Amino acid sequence: MTIGLPDLLLYSGALVILFLTPGPVWLALMARALSGGFQAAWPLALGVAVGDIVWPLVAILGISWILSMFDVFMAVLRWVACGVFIGMGVLLIKHARQKISTDSRLTRPGLWPGFMAGLVAILGNPKAVLFYMGVLPGFFDLRSVSVWDIAAILAVSVAIPMIGNLMLAAFVGQVRSIVTAPRTLTRINITSGLLLILVGMLIPLI
Template identity: 55%
Template sequence: MTLTIWDLAIYASAVFVLFLTPGPVWLALVARSMAGGFHAGWPLAFGVAVGDVFWPLIAVVGVSSISAASELIAVVLKGVAVVMFLVMGISTIRSAGQPIAANRQLTRPGRWAGFVAGVIVILGNPKAALFYMGILPGFFDLTATTAQDIAAIVAVSMAVPLIGNVILAGCVSRVRLLLSSPTALRRMNLGAGYLLIAFACIIPFT
């Protein structure tokens, strides 16, 4: 294994910051948990985790093959990662006060429906693949990754959002208050946006 604990810790921090940005999955988790309690919320979290395994795996394999063809391409991909974090950070800050739109397909009752909704919302979003393809080269040298490295990257990509989503499902009242308060929502989005920009500044030195 070529990756260090420090490498994975920095990456996990970036994934956590992205998780902190409220979105449709947050809203669906709160809606499901309000309707059926924690038992209704956790299946969606595990469904989302399936996509959080699939897209990073596809991105690592695909980008590593491209990066291996040229060192220049690897440098360009790192630059893309910086730009993506900057764009996401600025976009999050600019839309900090906007309410989150509900998605009724994610709030259908039933554990199986919750799990399937979680899978669909991730696998049905090609932006997820582009996101991982954009940021992974900024954190890791994908031309030198081993099978153990890939397993570690995928595990972190899955574990961080999964733990966060399960906690969200269990803290329904507080999260519901956060999502219903424009001031609190704006503050969280602003914080996440500034942290994303900070990561964009850190990437060139990793």
């Protein structure tokens, strides 16, 4: 391996911060955990883990270098991500009183629907795109990584979000009888919506 343990640890810390930032995966995971408990949420976490292999692999294979040559494209991508987060936040606040389980596409029972929901959530997640395409190359020299380096980066990229998502799913599954109370759910939706809007407003400043 050409990358050192300190580099991997620093990258792991960035992944923890990425996980703690509210985004589409959080909302999807919480929706399934609230509707069906941990049993309904863990397939989504598995789908997210599979999707988490794609973005760092694309970055390592050189797409990030290509995109770095097009500053305008990256700026547009950043503003698109900004709009997506703000739009999601506004919609969440607008429908704050609506029960999460009414979105059957997201909360449909079964392993396969949950897995696919997780895969789609991470592949279409602008937060993940911006992180892996714009930030990952800053941690490692992707021009000289070996096969074992790539395996280590992918393993960390999958393991940390997977552990965090499973812990979140287990927690939400345990407290869902409290969280799904109408008044509590409305407050959570409004708070989550405001956080998403805040994230969207901060993206252009990063």
